[in-house]
Amino acid sequence: MDRRQLLGLGLSKLWLTAFGAAGLALAGPAGPGSALAAERVVERRPGRKPAGGTPPRSRLVMLDPGHGGNDPGAIGTRGTFEKEVTLDIAQDVARILADRHGVAVKLTRRDDRFLALDDRVALTRDAGADLFVSIHADSAPNSDARGLSAYILSEKASDSFASRLAQQENRADRFGRPGSVGGGRIVKDILMDLTARHTRHASLAARQILVEGAGKELRLLDNPMRAANFAVLKAPDVPSVLVETGFLSNPRDEEILRDATARRVVSRVLAREIAGVLSSPAFA
Numbered sequence: 001m002d003r004r005q006l007l008g009l010g011l012s013k014l015w016l017t018a019f020g021a022a023g024l025a026l027a028g029p030a031g032p033g034s035a036l037a038a039e040r041v042v043e044r045r046p047g048r049k050p051a052g053g054t055p056p057r058s059r060l061v062m063l064d065p066g067h068g069g070n071d072p073g074a075i076g077t078r079g080t081f082e083k084e085v086t087l088d089i090a091q092d093v094a095r096i097l098a099d100r101h102g103v104a105v106k107l108t109r110r111d112d113r114f115l116a117l118d119d120r121v122a123l124t125r126d127a128g129a130d131l132f133v134s135i136h137a138d139s140a141p142n143s144d145a146r147g148l149s150a151y152i153l154s155e156k157a158s159d160s161f162a163s164r165l166a167q168q169e170n171r172a173d174r175f176g177r178p179g180s181v182g183g184g185r186i187v188k189d190i191l192m193d194l195t196a197r198h199t200r201h202a203s204l205a206a207r208q209i210l211v212e213g214a215g216k217e218l219r220l221l222d223n224p225m226r227a228a229n230f231a232v233l234k235a236p237d238v239p240s241v242l243v244e245t246g247f248l249s250n251p252r253d254e255e256i257l258r259d260a261t262a263r264r265v266v267s268r269v270l271a272r273e274i275a276g277v278l279s280s281p282a283f284a
C-alpha cells in the first residue's frame, strides 16, 4: 500500500504525525504531503515577530477552557465558577503565546457556551494541532488540598482522587458521542499504535515540562504529575495535557484564581512553559 492509498483512507494526518519528517520525505517535493504541509505552515504563521523562547517553527496549540454554558464546572466556596476562570486564563495564555512566543493558538471556545468533550477533541484533530492543553480548576472534599497539577491520559488513575476527578470532569460529556476513528483495518491499527506511542511520549514530556516550569513560580499540588481517564485527552494523534490550575475548594487558591492580577501570573507561566514544550526534543 503506497502513501496515496493511505491518503485515500484518510490516514495522512496520522501518518505524518507518526513519522514526522520521514512521512514528508516519502511524499517527495511534488507529492500531496508537501502541498498539505505548505498549507499548514502558511495557516499557522503568526502575525507578529516572536520574541525569546521561540520554537524552531511555528506550531499550533489548541487551548481548551474547561466547561461552559450550562456546565459551570467546580464552584468555589465564594461562588467562583470554574468555567469563567478557565476561559479567562485560556484567553490570556493565547494572547501571551501569540504575542510573546510566536506560537499560533486556537481555542475550543471563546465565550460562555457548552461544548461536548468529543467536540473539543474533534476540533483539535481537525485543526491539526501540535499540542492540546485543557485548562481547569479542581474541587476536592479536603479543603486543604491546593496547588497546580497536570494530567495525562491513563486507563489507571494516579489515585482515587484522580479517578473521581476524571469521572466528575467526564460527566460534562453527557451530550457527547463516543470517540471513534472509524474503520478497523489492520494497517490503520498499526498506524494508530505507532501514533499513539508517539502521542504518549510527547504527552509525558509536555506534562513534565509544564509542571516543573510552573513549580518555579506557582504552588504545586503534593503529587503534581498525574494521570487519569479523562475523555478530553483521548485524541490518539495529538499530545494532550489537562492542567488543573488550583483548587476552588481551597480559600487561598480560590483567592488567586478570583484575582485578575494573580491570574495573570498563572497565565504568563503557563504560556512560557507551553512554548517550552513546543521547543523540546519530544516535539522536534
Ligand SMILES: [Zn+2]
Residues within 6 Å of the ligand: 066, 067, 073, 074, 082, 136, 137, 169
Ligand atoms: Zn474542570
